[in-house]
Amino acid sequence: MIVSLTVNGEPRTAEVAGFESLLWVLRERLDLRGAKDACLQGECGSCSVVLDGDLVCSCLVLAADAEGAEVTTVEGLGDATSPHPVQSAFVAHGAAQCGYCTPGLVVALAHLRENRPDASPDDVREALAGNLCRCTGYGAILRAAAEVLGRGDPGAGPVGDPDGTRSQGDGEVTP
Amino acid sequence: MSDVSVRRPEVADGVGTSVLRPDGIPKVTGTFEFLGDQHAAGMLWGATRRAEVAHARLRHVDVTPALAMAGVHAVLTLDDVPGHRYQGQKTTDEPVLAEEEIRRCGEAIAVVAADDPETARRAAQAIVVELEELEPLTDLEEALARGELFRHVRVRRGDPDARGEVVVEDTYAIATQDPAALGTEAGLAVPDGNGGLDLWGPTQWTHVDLPQLAACLALDPTQVRVHPARLGGAFGSREDLSMQTHLGMLALRTGRPVKMVYDRTESFVGHVKRHGALMHYRHEADRDGRLVRVEARLLLDSGPYELTSAAVVANSTYFALGPYRCERVEVDGYALKTNNPLSGAMRGFGANQPCFAAETQMDRLAAALGVDPLELRLRNAIGPGDHLATTGQRIEHPLPVAEVIRSVAAIPLPDPLPGPDVDPRRLPGGTGRTSPPGALVRGVGYAVGLKNLQFSEGFDDDAEARVELTPDGAVVHTAAIEVGQGLVTIVAQIARSTLGMSGVEVAFDHTGQIGSAGSTSASRQTQMAGGAVLRAAQAVRAAALERAGGDDLDDAGVWRDGQLVASLADLLADGPLDERVCFKHRPTDVPDADGQGDLHVDFCVAAHRAVVDVDPELGLVRVVEVAIAQDVGRVLNPLQLHGQIEGGIAQGLGHAIMEEVLVERGIIRNASFTDYLLPTCLDAPEVEAVLVEEPSPWGPYGAKGMAELPTMSATPAVVAAIRAATGQPLTRAPVRPEDIVRGAPA
Numbered sequence: 001m002i003v004s005l006t007v008n009g010e011p012r013t014a015e016v017a018g019f020e021s022l023l024w025v026l027r028e029r030l031d032l033r034g035a036k037d038a039c040l041q042g043e044c045g046s047c048s049v050v051l052d053g054d055l056v057c058s059c060l061v062l063a064a065d066a067e068g069a070e071v072t073t074v075e076g077l078g079d080a081t082s083p084h085p086v087q088s089a090f091v092a093h094g095a096a097q098c099g100y101c102t103p104g105l106v107v108a109l110a111h112l113r114e115n116r117p118d119a120s121p122d123d124v125r126e127a128l129a130g131n132l133c134r135c136t137g138y139g140a141i142l143r144a145a146a147e148v149l150g151r152g153d154p155g156a157g158p159v160g161d162p163d164g165t166r167s168q169g170d171g172e173v174t175p
Numbered sequence: 176m177s178d179v180s181v182r183r184p185e186v187a188d189g190v191g192t193s194v195l196r197p198d199g200i201p202k203v204t205g206t207f208e209f210l211g212d213q214h215a216a217g218m219l220w221g222a223t224r225r226a227e228v229a230h231a232r233l234r235h236v237d238v239t240p241a242l243a244m245a246g247v248h249a250v251l252t253l254d255d256v257p258g259h260r261y262q263g264q265k266t267t268d269e270p271v272l273a274e275e276e277i278r279r280c281g282e283a284i285a286v287v288a289a290d291d292p293e294t295a296r297r298a299a300q301a302i303v304v305e306l307e308e309l310e311p312l313t314d315l316e317e318a319l320a321r322g323e324l325f326r327h328v329r330v331r332r333g334d335p336d337a338r339g340e341v342v343v344e345d346t347y348a349i350a351t352q353d354p355a356a357l358g359t360e361a362g363l364a365v366p367d368g369n370g371g372l373d374l375w376g377p378t379q380w381t382h383v384d385l386p387q388l389a390a391c392l393a394l395d396p397t398q399v400r401v402h403p404a405r406l407g408g409a410f411g412s413r414e415d416l417s418m419q420t421h422l423g424m425l426a427l428r429t430g431r432p433v434k435m436v437y438d439r440t441e442s443f444v445g446h447v448k449r450h451g452a453l454m455h456y457r458h459e460a461d462r463d464g465r466l467v468r469v470e471a472r473l474l475l476d477s478g479p480y481e482l483t484s485a486a487v488v489a490n491s492t493y494f495a496l497g498p499y500r501c502e503r504v505e506v507d508g509y510a511l512k513t514n515n516p517l518s519g520a521m522r523g524f525g526a527n528q529p530c531f532a533a534e535t536q537m538d539r540l541a542a543a544l545g546v547d548p549l550e551l552r553l554r555n556a557i558g559p560g561d562h563l564a565t566t567g568q569r570i571e572h573p574l575p576v577a578e579v580i581r582s583v584a585a586i587p588l589p590d591p592l593p594g595p596d597v598d599p600r601r602l603p604g605g606t607g608r609t610s611p612p613g614a615l616v617r618g619v620g621y622a623v624g625l626k627n628l629q630f631s632e633g634f635d636d637d638a639e640a641r642v643e644l645t646p647d648g649a650v651v652h653t654a655a656i657e658v659g660q661g662l663v664t665i666v667a668q669i670a671r672s673t674l675g676m677s678g679v680e681v682a683f684d685h686t687g688q689i690g691s692a693g694s695t696s697a698s699r700q701t702q703m704a705g706g707a708v709l710r711a712a713q714a715v716r717a718a719a720l721e722r723a724g725g726d727d728l729d730d731a732g733v734w735r736d737g738q739l740v741a742s743l744a745d746l747l748a749d750g751p752l753d754e755r756v757c758f759k760h761r762p763t764d765v766p767d768a769d770g771q772g773d774l775h776v777d778f779c780v781a782a783h784r785a786v787v788d789v790d791p792e793l794g795l796v797r798v799v800e801v802a803i804a805q806d807v808g809r810v811l812n813p814l815q816l817h818g819q820i821e822g823g824i825a826q827g828l829g830h831a832i833m834e835e836v837l838v839e840r841g842i843i844r845n846a847s848f849t850d851y852l853l854p855t856c857l858d859a860p861e862v863e864a865v866l867v868e869e870p871s872p873w874g875p876y877g878a879k880g881m882a883e884l885p886t887m888s889a890t891p892a893v894v895a896a897i898r899a900a901t902g903q904p905l906t907r908a909p910v911r912p913e914d915i916v917r918g919a920p921a
Contacts (some may be wrong), residue, residue, distance in 0.1 A: 004242070016398050019293070019716075035332045035357070036357070037438075038358065038439065038848075039848040043848035043849050077204075077207070078747055080201070080204060080206075083200065083204060086203075089202060091195055091196070091199035094818045096196065096199055096819070097659040097661070097818055097822065098357065098358065098408040098409075098658060099207055099407070100209065100356075100408060122598045125857050125859075126600055126856075126857065129856045131853075131855075132357065134354075134356055134408050134410075134825075134826070135408055136818055136821060137822040137824050137859055138825065139528045139859065151403075157512070173526065
C-alpha cells in the first residue's frame, strides 16, 4: 500500500507492507536512519519520534496507521549548522557517548521541553525513564536536560562540573 | 628531540581539557552512520537459523524449502564454509556453523541471504532442522567433576602452615550479566570484485578478526579488509566474532553486498556475556585484623567455547583477594565448559566476580573482629613496594590503595532518609507508592576494586599509530576502535599537546591501511593507542623542526627565534612528514606452576561507597548515591572521564540489584529488554567522584586506563549497603527482593 505522511515538515509517500512499522519505513523507505532499533518492542525508546504531537516508539506504530500523520524525527529538530538547543546541550554535557540511544533521547527531551517546560527534575527523570542508555549512567543526560529546562537536577550531581572535581596533585602534565 | 616532550600549554584542546567529541553533532542530529545504518548498492539481507535447545545432535538439515522461496539467493551450512570451520581468538573451537553436536542454545545452524530482511527471516525459518535433544550440562560443580574445563589457574604463595584465629567462610554466587550494548550486532560485507571483500562488523579489534576471517573464508589476509566499526557500545561483547564470517560467506557466495542486523532477542545469543560464577572463600586473620590466609575456589561458567575465558579466569584468580597483603594464598580458578550461554569479555574481565565475594568477606571479617570495615582494609592495603598477594609481583608503579579508601570515606554523605513529603519517584517503590518513607531503612556500604591494566601473562602486546602532517594540520591514523568511550577525543588531545598544533583530526583506518592497535579492552587504549600516537607525534614534530631548522611548531608552521620560517605547505613541499610508530609496553611473565611471576604490566584501583534506601517489607531498593575515589594517573579529559565513571557505576549497580541472565536448561528465559532489566533514569544514583592523580610513569601524560574500575567495585558496594540496611547475608548478586525479605537463598 502507499502511505502518505508529513515527515519533518515535508510531505512524503512510501510503499509499505502491512506488517511494516513506522520505524522501518522511516529508516528503510525514507532514508531517515536517525531513529534506532535497539529493542523493537517499545522498551528502550531508541526509536522515539513525535507523531501528531505525541511522543511514540515508532517500532510499535504500524506504518499504515501513520497515514496522514505529522511525524518529527531527530533529523527534523536541527542539523549541524543549526542544532536544536537539546542537541547542543547533549554535546556540551557529554551526554552522547556511543550515541545509540541519543536520537531517541533528544526527541524525548525536546518533546518534554515543548510540552512541559516547567517539568521538575523528578518529572524529567520519569519522562526519560522510557529511554534506556547503557553508556552514560544518565548523569550527563540529566545535566543536559537541566540546562535546556533552565533548572538544576539535584540528583544529577556535581560530577558534571569537571572543574568541581576534587583532584589531588599539581597541574603540571608531561608525557 | 630536546623540547619535543614538553607539554605545550598554549595549544587549544590539548590534554587536560574537556574537549567535546568531534562525533557529537552527528550523533545528536541522527546522521552518525552506525553499523546498522550502512547500506550498499544491490545489497542483500542476511538472516540466521539458530538452535532453540542447548544440547542436541543435529540429525539433518534440509535447506531446499528455503532455497525454493522467491527472493532467496543463498542458504549456507557448515559444508559451505570455504576454509577453516572453526573460529576463536585464541583457541579456534567455535564452529562457524553448527556441526553434528549442537552445544548451545542460539548456535547458528544456517545462514540465508535474500532480497529483503523479511524474506530472509522467513527463509531461515523454512529450513527443516531435525535435532535429537541431549541432556545439557549446566551445573558448574558437575562440569568440574567431569573435567569439562578450558583452564585451571592455580595460585599458591606463602607459608602453607600460616593460619589465622578469626575465620570467615562462605559460598557466593554472581549471575551472568549481559553487556546489553544499545546497538545490536549489525554488519555489512561487500565483495571487491577480485575475490576478496570489505567487511564492517561489530568488533573491538579488527586485526584479531582478520586472521580468523581469512582462514574461515579461505582467503589471503590481504584479500580481506576489516573496517573499524561504528558501534552502539561494546563493553567487551564485540571482542569475539558474531556475524562476520557468515556475512563474508554470503557475500562471497552471492557476489553481492550482504547486510545483517540482529534483533534484541537474537543479540542475547549473538554475543558473549560476563561469566556467572560460583565462589567459595575462606579468609583467616589474626586478632589485629591482618589477613593471614585466604583460600578461594572460583567456578566460572564459560559456555561451550573457549573464546577469551582462559584469560578471564586468570584475572579472576590473580585478583581474587583485592588489593591486600596476605601471608598465605591458595586460589583455584576454573573456566568451565557447559551448555550455558557463551561468556567472555565484559568490563572488568573476570576481576568483578571475585571482587563481589572477596569484598563481602572483608566486611564479614571486620564484623567478626569488631573493627571498622574500612580500617580493616587500610590495615591490609598494599602499595608501591609491596607484593601482590596472589602472584607475588612487586608493585613498581603508583598504586594509591589507601588513598582511594580514605578519599571515598571523606566524601560527605548525602542527605538523610527522605521525609514524608518526598516525591515518590525518589523512593524504592516509585510511583507505585508502595514504600511509605517511614518504613525505609538506609544502608551504607563500601568496596574496593583492584585490576590489571593491559594484557597479561606474557602476551606480546603492541599498538601502531601514524601521525601525518598535511597543509591543513595533522591527521592521526589508528585502527583502534572507538566504542563510544571517547578514544577519538583522547588520541587527538595527545597529538595536539605533543605536536604543538591544535589542528588535529583522527582517521580510523582499516586493516589494509595500518597495523594493529590491539583491542579496545583491558582499559588499554588510552595508554597503548595513546602511547603510540604520542611517540608518532613526537617523531613528526622532531622531523618538522629538523627539516626547517626551527625551534617550535604550531598550526602556522615551524618557527625559529619567534619568526615563522616555514608554513605547513612549505614544509611539505620537500616531501611528506609522516611517522608510523609501533608502541610496546614492558614484557610480562608467563606464570609458573604456582601462578607466580610479574604477570601484569600495571595495576589500577578504586573504592566505592554506596548509599541505599531499602523497603524491607517488599525487598525494593533505591540506590541514592554512589561515591567513588579512583586512581586515574592523570586526567586527560575530565568530561569524558566522568562519563566513564557514571556509566560504569550504572552497570555495576545493575549487576547488584537487577541484571541477571536467567537460564534454564541452557536457554535464556529473559532475552529481551522487557525481561532483562537495565537501570533507567529513575535508577540513576547521584555520583560523587574523587580522582586520585598519581601519574603513571609510562602512560601518555601520566594517564592510566580507567574505564573498567567504575563498574567493578560498584556491585559489591551496593550489595554491602543493602546488607548494612537489612542485616541479611546477601551472598548472591544481583540481590533479589526475596533475598531481602526472606534472607539468603538456599
